[in-house]
Amino acid sequence: MDMDKRFFFEKYGLSERDLEKYLGAALGAGGEFADLYFEYLTSTSLSLDESMVKSASQGISAGCGVRVVSGERTGYAYTDDLAPEKILHAARTAALIASGPAKTPVVSLKENARPSLYPVADAASDAELSKKVELVFRADKAARAYDPRIKEVRASYADELRRILVIGSDGTFAEDVQPLSRMSVFVIARDGPLSSKGSSGGGGRNKFEIFLTEKTPEHFATEAARQAILQLSAVSCPAGEMEVVLGPGWPGVLLHEAIGHGLEADFNRKKTSAFSGLLGKRVASDKCTVVDNGTLNERRGSLNVDDEGNTTNNTTLIENGILKGYMADKLSARLMGLPNTGNGRRESYEHIPMPRMTNTYMLAGDDLPEDIIKSVKRGLYAVNFAGGQVDITNGKFVFAASEAYLIEDGKITAPVKDATLIGNGPDVLTRVSMVGNDLKLDEGIGTCGKDGQSVPVGVGIPTLKIDRMTVGGTGS
Amino acid sequence: MATTVTPVKLELRELAAGVVKRAMELGATAAEAVVAEGSEFSTVVRLGEVETLKESGSRALGVRVFVGQRAANTTTSDLSAEGVEQLVRSAIELAKITSEDPMGGIPEAAQLGEVPGELGLYYDDVYSLSNAERIEQARRAEKAALAVDARLTNSEGGTFDASVGHKVLANSHGFVGEYRSSYCSISAVPIGIDEAGNMQRDYWYSVARTLAKLESPEEVGRIAAERTLRRLGARKIKTQKVPIVFDRQTAGALLGHIFDAVNGDAIYRHASFLAGKLGEKPFGGNLTVIDDGTIAGGFGTRPFDSEGVPTRRTTVIENGELKSYLMNTYTAKKLGLATTGNASRGLAGTPGIGNGNFYLQPGEKSQEEIIKGVKQGLLVTEFLGFGVNLVTGDFSRGASGMWIENGELAYPVEEITVAGNLGEMFSNLAEIGNDLIWRGAVACPTLRIEGMTIAGE
Numbered sequence: 001m002d003m004d005k006r007f008f009f010e011k012y013g014l015s016e017r018d019l020e021k022y023l024g025a026a027l028g029a030g031g032e033f034a035d036l037y038f039e040y041l042t043s044t045s046l047s048l049d050e051s052m053v054k055s056a057s058q059g060i061s062a063g064c065g066v067r068v069v070s071g072e073r074t075g076y077a078y079t080d081d082l083a084p085e086k087i088l089h090a091a092r093t094a095a096l097i098a099s100g101p102a103k104t105p106v107v108s109l110k111e112n113a114r115p116s117l118y119p120v121a122d123a124a125s126d127a128e129l130s131k132k133v134e135l136v137f138r139a140d141k142a143a144r145a146y147d148p149r150i151k152e153v154r155a156s157y158a159d160e161l162r163r164i165l166v167i168g169s170d171g172t173f174a175e176d177v178q179p180l181s182r183m184s185v186f187v188i189a190r191d192g193p194l195s196s197k198g199s200s201g202g203g204g205r206n207k208f209e210i211f212l213t214e215k216t217p218e219h220f221a222t223e224a225a226r227q228a229i230l231q232l233s234a235v236s237c238p239a240g241e242m243e244v245v246l247g248p249g250w251p252g253v254l255l256h257e258a259i260g261h262g263l264e265a266d267f268n269r270k271k272t273s274a275f276s277g278l279l280g281k282r283v284a285s286d287k288c289t290v291v292d293n294g295t296l297n298e299r300r301g302s303l304n305v306d307d308e309g310n311t312t313n314n315t316t317l318i319e320n321g322i323l324k325g326y327m328a329d330k331l332s333a334r335l336m337g338l339p340n341t342g343n344g345r346r347e348s349y350e351h352i353p354m355p356r357m358t359n360t361y362m363l364a365g366d367d368l369p370e371d372i373i374k375s376v377k378r379g380l381y382a383v384n385f386a387g388g389q390v391d392i393t394n395g396k397f398v399f400a401a402s403e404a405y406l407i408e409d410g411k412i413t414a415p416v417k418d419a420t421l422i423g424n425g426p427d428v429l430t431r432v433s434m435v436g437n438d439l440k441l442d443e444g445i446g447t448c449g450k451d452g453q454s455v456p457v458g459v460g461i462p463t464l465k466i467d468r469m470t471v472g473g474t475g476s
Numbered sequence: 477m478a479t480t481v482t483p484v485k486l487e488l489r490e491l492a493a494g495v496v497k498r499a500m501e502l503g504a505t506a507a508e509a510v511v512a513e514g515s516e517f518s519t520v521v522r523l524g525e526v527e528t529l530k531e532s533g534s535r536a537l538g539v540r541v542f543v544g545q546r547a548a549n550t551t552t553s554d555l556s557a558e559g560v561e562q563l564v565r566s567a568i569e570l571a572k573i574t575s576e577d578p579m580g581g582i583p584e585a586a587q588l589g590e591v592p593g594e595l596g597l598y599y600d601d602v603y604s605l606s607n608a609e610r611i612e613q614a615r616r617a618e619k620a621a622l623a624v625d626a627r628l629t630n631s632e633g634g635t636f637d638a639s640v641g642h643k644v645l646a647n648s649h650g651f652v653g654e655y656r657s658s659y660c661s662i663s664a665v666p667i668g669i670d671e672a673g674n675m676q677r678d679y680w681y682s683v684a685r686t687l688a689k690l691e692s693p694e695e696v697g698r699i700a701a702e703r704t705l706r707r708l709g710a711r712k713i714k715t716q717k718v719p720i721v722f723d724r725q726t727a728g729a730l731l732g733h734i735f736d737a738v739n740g741d742a743i744y745r746h747a748s749f750l751a752g753k754l755g756e757k758p759f760g761g762n763l764t765v766i767d768d769g770t771i772a773g774g775f776g777t778r779p780f781d782s783e784g785v786p787t788r789r790t791t792v793i794e795n796g797e798l799k800s801y802l803m804n805t806y807t808a809k810k811l812g813l814a815t816t817g818n819a820s821r822g823l824a825g826t827p828g829i830g831n832g833n834f835y836l837q838p839g840e841k842s843q844e845e846i847i848k849g850v851k852q853g854l855l856v857t858e859f860l861g862f863g864v865n866l867v868t869g870d871f872s873r874g875a876s877g878m879w880i881e882n883g884e885l886a887y888p889v890e891e892i893t894v895a896g897n898l899g900e901m902f903s904n905l906a907e908i909g910n911d912l913i914w915r916g917a918v919a920c921p922t923l924r925i926e927g928m929t930i931a932g933e
Contacts, residue, residue: 047826049745052575055826058566059551060559063534076530080553090532096607097529129573152745188747188867195746197867237872239895239931240715270522272632272667274675352528389861389874393667393677394710396891398861398874420863420872420893422931470712472863472872472893472931 007175008038008165012082016109019167022066025091027169030100031070033330034091035168037307038064038082039349044125045158048136056129063349066090069331070098076352109173114304114311117297118205123179125161127208132157139185139217146225149232152188155217157181166309174309179205180300180456182445185220189228196234198227199402202443206298215443227384227403230415237404237419237473243379244421244469245372245407248440250385252459255290255360256448257388257397258425259283263317263325264343264355264450265332267392274395274426275323283323284429287365290318292327294342294358300444301359301458308344308353315341317360318429329355347453357448361460365435369463372434374410380471381405381412382421395425398472420472428466436463488513489654491555492646495539498564500648504541504571506582507648508783510824511537514641515603521614522633529607538823539563543571545580551823579809585649587805587815588784596773598656599686602638610636613662613693620697621666625705632665632677634697651784658685662693664700670708678703678858683915685773703857706878710888713879713932719853720894720928721846721880724911726856727920731836733864733871733898734765735918738792738800739829740807740818742866749869749899750798757797759902762839765793767802769817769832776833776917783819787832790816796903802829835919839908843922846907848883854930855880856894869898875930889932896928 008014019036026034040062047055064087065078075097077090139155159181166174184201200223202215211217246254259275267273275283284290294312296302303312308330316324328336329344332355345356373381381404388399400420406413441460448457492509499507515533519526537560538551548570552563605613618634637660644654663681670676680700682691722730742748750758769787771777780786783805791799801811804819804827820830847855860874872895878885909922 046574048575052577053573054547054575054577054580056548056570056574057550057825058548058570060563061536061551061553063553073526074528076528076532078532078534080534080536081555093531097526129570133573152747154745188745190746195749195867197747197865239893239929241933270632271630272675272677350532350534352530387862391677391860393675394707394890396860396874396876398863398893400861400863400872417868418863418865418870418872419895420861420874422860422874422891422893424891470891470893470931470933472874472895472929474872474895474897474929 007040007163018084022087022091023167023169024104025088026066026068026095027103028092029095029098030103031068031095031098033069033169035067035166035172035308036064037349038165040163041160042125043158043160045156046132046136047154047156048140049154051140053133053136064090065349066094067352068094068097072335073097074352078350108171109167110171111173112311114174114176115295117295117302117304118179119207120177120179122207123161124181124206124208125159125179131208135183135211135217139183139221142218142221143185143187143225146222147189147229149189149191149229150187150225151190154186157183164307166307168309172309174305176304178303181206183211183215183217183220184445185224187224187228189232191232194232196228196231198224198231200224201445204298204300204444205302230403234415234417236475237416238471238475239473241468241470243376244466244471245376245379245381246461246464247381247383248436248438248463249460250442251382252361252442252461253385253388253399255362255461256357256457256459257390257399258423258428259290260357260360261390261392262395262425263327265326265328265336265338266355268326269332269336273392278323278426281323282321283426284318284321285432286321287435288318288321288429288432289363290360291316291363292343292357292360296359299359299441299458300446300456301357303358306342306344307346310340310342310344312342312358327355327357329353345455347455351453354451356450356455357457359441359458361439361441362462364437364439364462367434367436369436369438372436372463372465373407373412375434375465376407377409379407381407390425396422397425398422416473422470422472428469431467432464433467434465438462488642488644489652491537492644493652495537495560495564496646496648499539499541499567502564502568504543504568506542508540508582508824509537509646511644512641512823514639516639517610518635518637519611519614520633520635521611521618522631524615524619526611527633536823537563538825539567540824541567541571542581543568545576545578546571546574547577547580548574549824549826579806582647583783583785583805583815588649588651589786590653590779591770591786595777595779597685597777598658601687602658602660603640604687616693617662617664617697620694621664621701624698624701627668627708628666628701628704629669630667632667634664634693635662637661645782645784647784653780653784655779660684660687660690662690662696664697666701666704668704668708676704676707676710678707707876707888710876710890712891713889713930715931715933717927717929719850719906720925721850721853721855722923722925723843723855723857724913724920724922726859727923728918729859731834731920732918734902735831735834736866737898738802740801740803740811741829743801744807744810748866753798754801755798758899759793759796760905761796762905762908763793763796763902764837766791766837767832767834771833774833775914776831781817781819782821782827785815785817785819787817802831804829831917833917835912836908836921838910838912838921840910841907843909843911846909846922846924847880847885849907850880850924851882853880854889855885871896871898871901892930892932894928894930900927901925
């Protein structure tokens with residue numbers, strides 16, 4: 001094993017014998033399966049406001065979570081003190097979920113080959129602080145230079161390095177070092193009595209250099225400023241049902257809300273999802289193929305191994321409109337007899353893993369984006385969104401457009417004010433009549449919340465035309 | 477059960493004060509340290525069987541330092557001597573790269589202190605039940621919900637949670653304050669299915685600082701069931717403008733947006749539609765909004781804020797006039813005003829602004845009377861999504877609820893949005909209910925608002 005892989009053994013004096021002892025304690029009252037999740041997370045963040053770096057933060061968080069699974073039951077306990085007696089105590093607490101004779105865990109821990117999707121040695125977190133500070137000052141300057149009406153600029157930079165070790169009674173042994181970084185810029189424009197805002201940001205599991213080459217502070221600052229200036233002249237968004245064209249990239253949050261959550265295996269195992277029982281059935285037009293892919297290099301939603309120690313996958317969720325699969329973790333896969341797709345994720349050692357998305361996107365189609373716009377008589381062209389939410393059970397979902405335009409007689413016209421779009425997950429994709437050839441993934445800023453747990457994710461779509469959706473404006 | 481006077485845990489106080497002392501030794505000109513300790517228990521029972529059981533405790537430490545006018549902060553879960561030393565050294569080091577901010581600093585010594593008297597924030601009975609009894613609470617809530625109607629065939633479960641926390645704040649003026657808090661809660665999330673095979677779910681909960689004030693699992697389950705049942709058979713309605721009645725939950729969410737808009741942080745950066753409106757009357761004469769961090773037993777009550785300033789009662793809006801923003805030390809300095817004791821943060825990061833018990837002064841009518849007065853309109857019972865632009869006040873959120881026909885609830889409605897502008901919405905409060913009930917730190921009675929747009933078919 002290389003140096004990196006011995007991190008927890010070195011730092012906390014762990015041995016394989018200790019790990020076996022903890023697993024033994026976890027299965028001390030029976031149960032089919034137990035695992036230990038060690039985490040050591042370091043983070044740095046900086047934020048600029050009024051052209052000053054007003055705050056800088058660094059944090060260290062370390063701990064171990066112990067899970068015991070017995071049938072459909074899960075017992076969980078964690079400790080932020082990695083002393084052996086504390087881990088043993090957590091293991092004995094989690095063990096209380098089961099009530100039977102002690103089981104002997106499988107002790108032949110075996111480490112499977114894992115991919116290497118992101119840099120570790122020169123991850124963003126390793127860069128000098130002064131270089132990170134320079135990024136937020138550059139963003140401030142670029143946003144103010146864009147237009148004198150840009151009056152307020154906030155720019156922030158954050159990175160983290162997460163080291164994990166997952167040990168399971170099924171023999172799982174997986175270590176990973178997961179870098180993550182992002183920049184974000186938020187601006188306010190003022191012109192007489194009018195105010196507006198704009199925001200932009202991005203990053204990923206990348207080297208620091210990406211902020212100097214591709215995802216530069218100027219790129220994000222200009223984008224945020226452009227949105228804010230544009231919004232100064234926005235008109236009221238119309239209300240009611242109309243044709244909607246989604247621009248490529250971040251508007252893929254539609255997929256995340258409309259179908260992504262509904263295809264997480266836990267909801268389907270419990271039959272609480274509007275998608276329950278639809279495997280093999282048509283849930284989208286035949287132009288739609290949607291995947292969840294945790295194996296893309298350096299993407300925000302990518303992982304070498306998930307938080308249960310399984311390698312991630314490129315999982316086809318919908319193929320030519322037919323529902324093909326769910327996103328599963330160990331528990332769901334075992335209870336439903338499904339393949340484990342490596343979607344078991346958790347926010348931290350304090351949390352129980354569950355099926356979560358990684359990078360969810362729709363594959364490109366054949367249509368030219370300009371032809372899609374031309375085909376719309378009266379509708380909305382939405383290119384930026386501020387996030388969304390879904391009710392898994394009735395399938396209703398929303399996402400809020402922060403940059404959108406009217407389409408009139410095949411032409412993009414006036415920008416409109418913020419408006420929420422609402423639809424029904426199981427049928428919104430059946431109304432997709434055109435799919436562009438311009439698939440784009442988002443810039444790397446998405447965070448998904450489920451049951452109080454936040455994890456980084458990615459989304460993407462090509463330009464899409466939805467024949468009918470409800471747009472929640474105030475105009476006519 | 478009476479409040480327990482808790483023995484002071486000396487080591488946490490000493491730890492916090494020691495961190496401040498060490499920071500000053502290493503060159504800080506001012507410092508604050510926070511130690512937070514907590515325990516949590518939660519269980520979910522689904523379809524009568526235990527699904528999860530979680531129990532743990534944690535401790536963490538944070539420090540904020542000023543070196544002259546430069547600030548930085550660090551946090552750690554490593555409370556060993558080396559961990560603490562590294563925490564302080566990192567903070568001092570980090571302060572070298574931040575900017576000189578003339579307004580930066582901790583409060584003046586004279587501003588520090590605590591609300592006197594027993595605030596009723598901590599009851600040790602929340603942890604008095606055995607695991608079996610806790611599981612039973614969750615089981616009973618779910619069972620009661622599913623027993624109400626045969627159409628309730630599935631469930632996301634019943635839950636019982638308990639947590640206790642202990643927070644200590646120390647700063648370089650010699651202030652050391654601490655308080656404990658406790659919570660327990662029960663919830664149920666039943667799922668129903670209508671004749672067409674469409675599912676709906678809803679929830680209900682009870683939360684309290686002591687078991688003695690927690691509603692019974694049966695009551696929670698029954699209300700959750702009623703809320704799910706009334707959604708069955710929901711339909712879309714046409715795009716239109718009609719009077720909208722917001723129940724206590726959704727009205728509370730609207731009032732939460734008003735809190736965000738009077739947040740001093742948003743005000744000084746002109747990121748709120750209420751910036752610069754202090755002393756003006758941007759709202760109707762029937763609107764009075766108060767923030768009070770001192771109400772005994774309140775969910776938003778604390779003896780002092782996250783900078784050690786005593787919490788207080790602040791009239792935010794009085795008869796439509798904007799009387800005060802809510803501020804911490806920094807935002808108050810930026811605005812040339814005095815802190816309102818609303819500093820808020822987790823560990824020792826840069827303080828933000830948090831509400832105390834934030835509420836809208838109730839009116840005269842019951843919710844029933846308000847609904848009776850609506851010929852055609854909508855009762856909104858749930859929001860979906862977060863479509864609020866605080867800079868402009870523009871509001872557009874997904875919603876579901878009940879159609880009102882001739883003063884009666886007619887049928888459930890879903891897949892619509894409601895939109896307007898927060899400034900205009902709170903100027904057009906046609907009715908304010910008398911049903912102010914504290915179920916969290918923000919509370920609002922039923923509201924009837926005119927002039928909003930419903931987008932549907």
